[in-house]
Amino acid sequence: MASSRRTTALLAGLILPTLLAAGSAHAAAGDTDSQRAERWGEIKQQIFGDAKIQSGGKAVKIDAPKRADDASLVPITLTVPDKDNVAELSLIIDDNPTPYAAHFVFGPAADPSELKLRVRVNNYTDVHAVAKMKDGTFQEATEYVKASGGCSAPMGMSDEEAMQGMGDMRMKFGETQPGKPVQATLMIRHPNFSGMQMNQVTRDYTPARYIQKITVSYGDKSVFTMDGDISISANPVINFGYLPDGAGPMKVTATDNQGGHWEKSFPVRSASN
Amino acid sequence: MRPMLRLPIAAAAAVLLVAAAPADSPVGVREPDGYWQGALHGYTPKTLAGATVVDAAQVARLIEEHKPVLLDVSEVDRKPAGLPPGGLWFPVHRNIPGSTWLPGAGDGDLDAAAQDALKARVADLTGGDLERPIVTYCHPDCWGSWNLGKRLVTLGYRKVHWFPQGIDGWQDGHDTAVSRPDPSWAARPKATAGQ
Numbered sequence: 001m002a003s004s005r006r007t008t009a010l011l012a013g014l015i016l017p018t019l020l021a022a023g024s025a026h027a028a029a030g031d032t033d034s035q036r037a038e039r040w041g042e043i044k045q046q047i048f049g050d051a052k053i054q055s056g057g058k059a060v061k062i063d064a065p066k067r068a069d070d071a072s073l074v075p076i077t078l079t080v081p082d083k084d085n086v087a088e089l090s091l092i093i094d095d096n097p098t099p100y101a102a103h104f105v106f107g108p109a110a111d112p113s114e115l116k117l118r119v120r121v122n123n124y125t126d127v128h129a130v131a132k133m134k135d136g137t138f139q140e141a142t143e144y145v146k147a148s149g150g151c152s153a154p155m156g157m158s159d160e161e162a163m164q165g166m167g168d169m170r171m172k173f174g175e176t177q178p179g180k181p182v183q184a185t186l187m188i189r190h191p192n193f194s195g196m197q198m199n200q201v202t203r204d205y206t207p208a209r210y211i212q213k214i215t216v217s218y219g220d221k222s223v224f225t226m227d228g229d230i231s232i233s234a235n236p237v238i239n240f241g242y243l244p245d246g247a248g249p250m251k252v253t254a255t256d257n258q259g260g261h262w263e264k265s266f267p268v269r270s271a272s273n
Numbered sequence: 274m275r276p277m278l279r280l281p282i283a284a285a286a287a288v289l290l291v292a293a294a295p296a297d298s299p300v301g302v303r304e305p306d307g308y309w310q311g312a313l314h315g316y317t318p319k320t321l322a323g324a325t326v327v328d329a330a331q332v333a334r335l336i337e338e339h340k341p342v343l344l345d346v347s348e349v350d351r352k353p354a355g356l357p358p359g360g361l362w363f364p365v366h367r368n369i370p371g372s373t374w375l376p377g378a379g380d381g382d383l384d385a386a387a388q389d390a391l392k393a394r395v396a397d398l399t400g401g402d403l404e405r406p407i408v409t410y411c412h413p414d415c416w417g418s419w420n421l422g423k424r425l426v427t428l429g430y431r432k433v434h435w436f437p438q439g440i441d442g443w444q445d446g447h448d449t450a451v452s453r454p455d456p457s458w459a460a461r462p463k464a465t466a467g468q
Binding site: 205 | 312356451
């Protein structure tokens with residue numbers, strides 16, 4: 001397929017997916033891998049433009065269950081062995097209708113060696129992590145995940161119940177030792193409605209209401225900022241590492257797409273002795 | 274890497290079938306007299322009078338031996354309200370390779386124009402052969418494929434197969450292909466305001 005045609009198809013897909021009927025309705029069997037590669041090429045172009053992204057490197061690794069128990073709560077771990085040289089991490093779930101799940105920008109107080117979050121997966125799909133290195137180069141990693149129906153899975157409660165306590169935050173801190181990075185877990189109560197979930201009683205779709213931005217800072221230094229999307233699971237839980245230099249507190253802000261804004265400061269127990 | 278995932282099919286089959294099977298209805302859903310008019314997502318009956326209920330292995334065998342007409346009635350992903358402009362909305366649909374995707378054809382209340390268009394399209398796909406095997410599917414717990422199966426039985430097709438596990442059951446052990454809505458079905462005259 002010529003690239004200009006692909007671009008046209010892509011643009012049409014962004015605007016009027018239901019009218020995109022011009023292509024072949026019958027794809028030949030056995031071309032799954034080439035179709036997946038082609039889709040990743042299109043997504044990459046949308047997000048990263050012409051940037052060259054190296055694959056097969058060791059800068060970033062994805063761990064995900066091969067088969068997820070719950071497609072609306074798929075745990076993803078992003079490991080960054082080369083943590084001192086990573087500036088940003090992107091998580092892309094290729095076959096979700098909104099593939100760009102999360103984008104992390106690390107600050108000076110970050111220890112990006114391990115990041116965990118939970119996502120919705122709409123269909124069996126490749127998942128990509130892209131690391132932007134401090135020298136401006138990009139590296140990618142891929143994992144194939146078997147899960148389906150995660151974007152439209154209802155919450156199993158009314159919307160009102162799901163929104164109770166919206167914006168409440170908790171933070172758990174791992175073991176603190178002087179001079180060592182610490183792992184922390186941020187939990188935010190928020191339904192992160194995808195807009196694709198149908199209320200089983202009224203048969204209406206619950207409008208999308210999801211966290212768009214999270215910032216985490218330690219003292220006056222940024223740990224990370226995250227741009228999120230409807231692919232992030234309800235009640236987001238993010239495990240991350242930080243460098244406990246100086247005094248806290250750990251401050252978190254979260255903003256959703258309907259103007260919700262929440263802030264909370266967590267006192268940090270400093271490493272004793 | 275991916276081919277490896279497909280290998281242990283036999284060993285995993287039992288598990289997969291359980292995982293992909295439509296949930297059993299707590300009340301034992303019975304076949305409605307006509308077409309199902311309620312929400313398309315919901316518990317379905319175990320049977321479809323006049324049609325054969327098949328699983329993924331049977332669909333694979335049918336494809337190999339009889340080249341059935343494969344009809345997918347999955348809904349088109351609907352863009353949620355409230356997404357920021359400029360965000361990447363880029364849905365993709367995968368189904369059984371060689372399928373014809375007829376979104377909306379499983380509705381219980383197709384108007385006369387849509388019924389005519391469907392009848393003509395299926396006649397075209399089967400070459401007018403009422404003995405040609407046909408498989409209807411979408412996702413688990415989807416009345417759309419049940420309704421379409423029933424419609425085809427009513428139209429006189431004698432080898433209608435209903436595949437209730439649908440795409441979710443199929444992709445556990447088989448390749449899928451990117452699909453787009455069938456152009457001639459999408460271009461059907463609309464008697465009423467769109468979906």
